[in-house]
Amino acid sequence: MTAIQENLAHVVDDHADHHHEHPSWLAHHFDDAEQQYDSGKLGMWLFLVTEVLFFSGMFCAYALYRNRNPEVFEFCSSFLNEKLGAINTGVLLFSSLTMAWAVRAAQLRQHQLLVGMLGATLGCAAIFLGVKAVEYSHKWELGLLPGKLYVAQLDGAHGPHKGYLEFICTVPAIVTALCALYAIYAFATKSLFHQRVAGPMLVAGLCFFGGVGLGQYLEAQEEASKGHGGHAGSHEHHAMVDGHVDHGSHEHAAAPDSVHAAETKTAAEIAASAASAMGGSPNVYVSPTELKTPNADVNQRSMAGLFFSIYYCMTGVHAIHIIGGMIVITWLIVKAAREEFHEQYFGPVDNVGLYWHLVDFIWIYLFPLLYLIT
Amino acid sequence: MSVVDRPITAPVHSEVESYPEHHFLNHSSGFLSWALTLDHKRIGLMYLVGVMSSFALGGMFALMIRIHLWNFKDGWLSNQTYNQVFTLHGAIMVFLFIIPSVPAALGNFLLPVMLGTKDVAFPRLNLSSFYLWVTGLILFLTALSVTGLDTGWTFYTPYSIETQQGGAVLAATFGVFVLGFSSIFTGLNFIVTINTMRPPGMTWFRMPLFLWAIYATSIIQVLATPVLGITVLLLSAERLLGIGIFDPKLNGDPVTFQHFFWFYSHPAVYIMILPAMGIISELMSVHCHKGIFGYRMIAYSSIAIALFGFLVWGHHMFTSGMADVTTIVFSALTFTVSIPSAIKVFNWLGTMYQGTVSLNTPMLYALAFIFLFTIGGLTGLPLGALSTDMHFHDTYFVVAHFHYVMMGGTLVAFLGGVFHWWPKMTGRMFNDKLGIVSAIIVFVGFNLTFLPQFVLGSRGMPRRYATYLPEFQPLHQLSTIGSITLGSGLLLALIVLLMSLVNGKKAPRNPWGGATLEWMCSSPPPHDNFSSAPTVGDPYDFSNIEYDGRVGGYVKRP
Numbered sequence: 049m050t051a052i053q054e055n056l057a058h059v060v061d062d063h064a065d066h067h068h069e070h071p072s073w074l075a076h077h078f079d080d081a082e083q084q085y086d087s088g089k090l091g092m093w094l095f096l097v098t099e100v101l102f103f104s105g106m107f108c109a110y111a112l113y114r115n116r117n118p119e120v121f122e123f124c125s126s127f128l129n130e131k132l133g134a135i136n137t138g139v140l141l142f143s144s145l146t147m148a149w150a151v152r153a154a155q156l157r158q159h160q161l162l163v164g165m166l167g168a169t170l171g172c173a174a175i176f177l178g179v180k181a182v183e184y185s186h187k188w189e190l191g192l193l194p195g196k197l198y199v200a201q202l203d204g205a206h207g208p209h210k211g212y213l214e215f216i217c218t219v220p221a222i223v224t225a226l227c228a229l230y231a232i233y234a235f236a237t238k239s240l241f242h243q244r245v246a247g248p249m250l251v252a253g254l255c256f257f258g259g260v261g262l263g264q265y266l267e268a269q270e271e272a273s274k275g276h277g278g279h280a281g282s283h284e285h286h287a288m289v290d291g292h293v294d295h296g297s298h299e300h301a302a303a304p305d306s307v308h309a310a311e312t313k314t315a316a317e318i319a320a321s322a323a324s325a326m327g328g329s330p331n332v333y334v335s336p337t338e339l340k341t342p343n344a345d346v347n348q349r350s351m352a353g354l355f356f357s358i359y360y361c362m363t364g365v366h367a368i369h370i371i372g373g374m375i376v377i378t379w380l381i382v383k384a385a386r387e388e389f390h391e392q393y394f395g396p397v398d399n400v401g402l403y404w405h406l407v408d409f410i411w412i413y414l415f416p417l418l419y420l421i422t
Numbered sequence: 423m424s425v426v427d428r429p430i431t432a433p434v435h436s437e438v439e440s441y442p443e444h445h446f447l448n449h450s451s452g453f454l455s456w457a458l459t460l461d462h463k464r465i466g467l468m469y470l471v472g473v474m475s476s477f478a479l480g481g482m483f484a485l486m487i488r489i490h491l492w493n494f495k496d497g498w499l500s501n502q503t504y505n506q507v508f509t510l511h512g513a514i515m516v517f518l519f520i521i522p523s524v525p526a527a528l529g530n531f532l533l534p535v536m537l538g539t540k541d542v543a544f545p546r547l548n549l550s551s552f553y554l555w556v557t558g559l560i561l562f563l564t565a566l567s568v569t570g571l572d573t574g575w576t577f578y579t580p581y582s583i584e585t586q587q588g589g590a591v592l593a594a595t596f597g598v599f600v601l602g603f604s605s606i607f608t609g610l611n612f613i614v615t616i617n618t619m620r621p622p623g624m625t626w627f628r629m630p631l632f633l634w635a636i637y638a639t640s641i642i643q644v645l646a647t648p649v650l651g652i653t654v655l656l657l658s659a660e661r662l663l664g665i666g667i668f669d670p671k672l673n674g675d676p677v678t679f680q681h682f683f684w685f686y687s688h689p690a691v692y693i694m695i696l697p698a699m700g701i702i703s704e705l706m707s708v709h710c711h712k713g714i715f716g717y718r719m720i721a722y723s724s725i726a727i728a729l730f731g732f733l734v735w736g737h738h739m740f741t742s743g744m745a746d747v748t749t750i751v752f753s754a755l756t757f758t759v760s761i762p763s764a765i766k767v768f769n770w771l772g773t774m775y776q777g778t779v780s781l782n783t784p785m786l787y788a789l790a791f792i793f794l795f796t797i798g799g800l801t802g803l804p805l806g807a808l809s810t811d812m813h814f815h816d817t818y819f820v821v822a823h824f825h826y827v828m829m830g831g832t833l834v835a836f837l838g839g840v841f842h843w844w845p846k847m848t849g850r851m852f853n854d855k856l857g858i859v860s861a862i863i864v865f866v867g868f869n870l871t872f873l874p875q876f877v878l879g880s881r882g883m884p885r886r887y888a889t890y891l892p893e894f895q896p897l898h899q900l901s902t903i904g905s906i907t908l909g910s911g912l913l914l915a916l917i918v919l920l921m922s923l924v925n926g927k928k929a930p931r932n933p934w935g936g937a938t939l940e941w942m943c944s945s946p947p948p949h950d951n952f953s954s955a956p957t958v959g960d961p962y963d964f965s966n967i968e969y970d971g972r973v974g975g976y977v978k979r980p
Contacts, residue, residue: 077540078619087543087618094610098648105652105682109667112678195672196664354673357665361656 073393085395092399096406099369103410106362110417113354122422124355127192131266132183133419136176139259140408143172147401154384154394160244162384162397166377167248169404171255173374177220178259180367185212186267187356194360198353217260224253244385249378362414369407376400442944445849449949460545463947465552466531467847470840472555473527474916476518477833481909483511488871488905491898495889504888505572510562512575513594517601518559520828521690523836524697525643526555526608529636531847533612535940535947536630538621538956543614547607554604561597565590574886576683579668579676583660592661595654602647602654605693609643612636623958627721630938630961631714634721635700638728642689642696646732650686653679680742684735692731694828695795696724698835699766702788705838706770708936709785710777713962716769723762730759737806741815749808756806763799767792780934783857783918787838790865794830798823801876816886819879822872830868837864837915844919845929849946852922860918863911870904930975935967941976 070076078084114121150165189212191199227250234242380400383389389397446463449455456464486507490497499507530548534541542548565571571590573582577598582591616629616637629637657679659665666672668679707714714720736744736752744752770792779785801823804810814820845851874897879885883894890898932941938961943952966979 075545077543077545083618087614090617091544091547091610091614094613094644098606098610098644101645102648102652105649105656108682109656109678112675113667116675117673194663195660195666195669351673354666357659357667361659361665361667365652365655 071392073388081392085398088395088399089402092402096402099403099406099410103362103365106358106365107413107417110358110362113358117351117354120351120355124352124359125418125420125422127187127190128359128419129183129267129270130419131270132179132263133415135262135266136179137411137415139172139175139179140411143169143176144405144408146172147404150380151394151397151401154389154397155391157387157390159384159387159389162389163244163248163381166381166384166397167251170248170252170374170377170381173370173377174220174252174255175259175262176370177367178256178261179263180259180363181213181216181220181256182260182263182267185216188212192356193353194357195353198356200352213260213264217257220253220256224250224256227253241385245382248381252374359418362418366407366410366414369410373400373404373407376403442849442946442948444948445944445946446949447849447946458549460541460549461949462530462534462542462545462548463847463951465548466527466529468552469522469527469530469555470847472552472559473519473523476514476559477523480511480514480519481912483507483514485905485909487511488902490888491890492902494892494895494898497888499888501888502572503570505886506570508886509571509574510566513571513598514562515828516575516690517598518555518562520694520832521601521605522555522608523694523832524701524839525612525636525639525693526551526604528701528836528839528843529612529639529697530608532843532940533615533633533636534619535846535943535951536633536938537616537619538624538939538952538958539615539619540950540952542611543619544611547611551604551607551611554600554607558597558601558604561593561600565593565597568593576687577654577657578683579657579660579674579679580670582657583669588661592658595658595661598654599651599658602651605643606647606651609640609647612640613644616640621955621958627718628958628961629721631703631717631720631724632697632700632938634724635696635703638724639693639696639700641725641728642693642731646686646689646693649682650690653682653686656682677739677742677744680739681735684738685732688735688738689728689731691824691827692727694832696727698791698832698839699724701835701839701842702770702791703766704936704938705784705788705842706773707962707964708842708934709780709782709788710774711780711935711964711967712773712777713960713964714769715772715775716765717962719765720769723765726762727759730755730762734759734806737811740808740811753806753808757803760799760803767796767799781858782854782934783852783861784838784842784934786858786861787834787841787864790861790868791831791834791838793865794826794834794868798826798828798830801826814879816884817879818875818883818885821885822875822879825872825875830872834864834868837861837912840919841915842934843940844922845933846940846945846947848923848926849929850922850926851929851933852918852926856914856918856921860911860915863914864908865911867904867906867908867911871901871908872904874898874901874904927974930973932967932976932978933974935964935969935976937961937963937967942978 074081074084078087146165146168150162150169153159153162153165187193189210193199227246230242231246231250234246377400380397383396446461449461456468459465486499487504490499490504490507497504530542568589570587571594572587573585573591577591577595582595585591616633620629656665656667660668664672666674668674668676670676703714703720734752734756736748737756740749740753801819805814805820805823841852841857875883878894878897878901881894883890929945931944933945934941937959939952939956939958940947942956967976968979969975970977
């Protein structure tokens, strides 16, 4: 984050020793607004290049290990809830729209709209993290952890741990409470500046819990639908996954049956046949009693664990970038609330926007690679 | 070669030349005026002190290694300590000294002045780079003092996962991560500064070649370093959580680590050598008082090296297990890098031809560079060739090769650059005679240290061993004697520089007769570099630059 803050922070740098008529928003070592804007922009693009290369290491790791063990990736990606991923994709895409709109508002001196748009972006980021918190905590409860920590037992022998979600939510809860206090202060003092800052921050804090609620609702719905044998389509898909798993390292005569069976059987039967065919099931939403022996080849630390290592590394580093983006957007809201931006000076909004689009863009790659491709 | 003839008669034109009353060193005072400075010159000087201290530390470890190897067995260090000492020597020299040496220290000081701007594009980012470097230094020293890192500077898996010194690996890899960002931000800053802040008249092809070299270096820093960042981050996660990506026990792949690591670390070799080449281009033309030969070819070859440098990392891994075709392709690509390097060497020689060479301290270091770098470069060819590399891999031949390039190349050029710009940075002239002595001792000591290692390596002495066969002892002892000679030469160089601060006479504006912009402002430069916008001309046009006895330096004829 330093790069962005530095890129942008210095432009309001106000040195005492002015030689020319320098407006306060123009740093002393720049000749004019255009030079300052171009420098900031080029700096941000270069920073984005480094970000792409930073992620490229993990994309390479993904490609390598997927190529080496395709069956592991197919097996494991079915643990991920596509609905939550899809919602997060939509949320991030929408936040890119509000961010772009914010840039326009900054150019047009529409200060109120600018604060609103930045607030909307911040809120979307919070919803994203809320949904992600549900996804993470749910996986931790099932023991779907990276590398040597992987302890998922699909036969139900492993009692699920609870309380991870509450643990993750502690920090956001404290932040939201502080935002609420700040908002009370802002409205009590009737300061327009503080209201403009506190409002979006409080909304963002609440959005996080909105995201958590949404995530839990969808996760429960998914669980319920699987448990009651609905949505044959989705199970068909999972069974297909099982069918594919076979040609990885193992020849298994029962596999084609399980594919065929998927079209006619109920979910429980599918799960059972899939389990017997493969010795395990990718479908964690099936109640544990319906599962038989876990797949000795795929469901083990050295196989599934590696997928989850890559999953947590990629989504985790991405989430850190979201959090970094939220901090910078908050900083922009403060500046916007002070009405600092105008048609000559909107570089910070523009550059943070670029960064935000990149973070969005990376997610657009992560979503299909991790959730969808089978 | 003759010493430049200095006119005895006073020139017609005389410029009012005096030690400036106000300059960047006394612009403000107090600890905070340095610690929080946004002035690129002060940041450059702080880097200079920092990298030189790191070099001293790394050099101590080097001497410890050489003294240990005096006898073929029962050296004064335990085997475990020996592992830690060579690891720290490598890690400190690479990450704390060579990579930031020229770009961060000299580059920071010189880039805006040579370009004719007031500062770099992002002064705060610049300062934060310095503090990231300090943080990295602290983490490295932690790794040193807590347990002792013993993985080699390359942190190869699975050893770095298995070793007992887990805390040290974590501290050091996090240190590398932080240092990487320091390097990225410096590079980013320089690219933006050169692209957007050139004053009117400073076209791309009027830029001094040092800036071309820094620009090419910055491209590598920005493109390669993030990959190192994610690699060491994954390695840290490996140590902390056991994620298994590089751990064969968890179905991970240690060769993948090597690919990731060298994808950065080979281009990093060019981060080290390219700016050194830039220094030599400046030194050659200024001290030969003759325009640089083949300006455009030198400029383009810098960019070419930067780009080719990204395609050759596999030559570090010929014996690690790669497909045959891959090794052949990497070997072929490796040879292409020698072309732009050779272009530079020939152009420097062409610059010297028929020049009036001033054989002073910076020039002697520059000459030493050309000699040593050429040996280093040429011995790289047998290492890039597949068949001979099978024999030389992981022997002292490799050690000697990269010391000729890194130390004989980068360090010697760095010293030359420090001597060359010392009067500009501090406003003091050093004792040139003692400087020349230091250059000669360094040159002799260096060859005495590393030439025997080529022989040792080709006879099969493996690198990183704490003991060796008795028949290697004479050559090892020769090398140890050389290293002590080298160390004393470097110490003398440091003394010469420090003495100048005490009793050096005040430096003129242009002591060497350079034509680039930094010689147009006072020594040391004022806070904002130029009181009025400089007029930009050909950086290598020496036709109207004359020696003026009254100011003790060169002046520009109107």
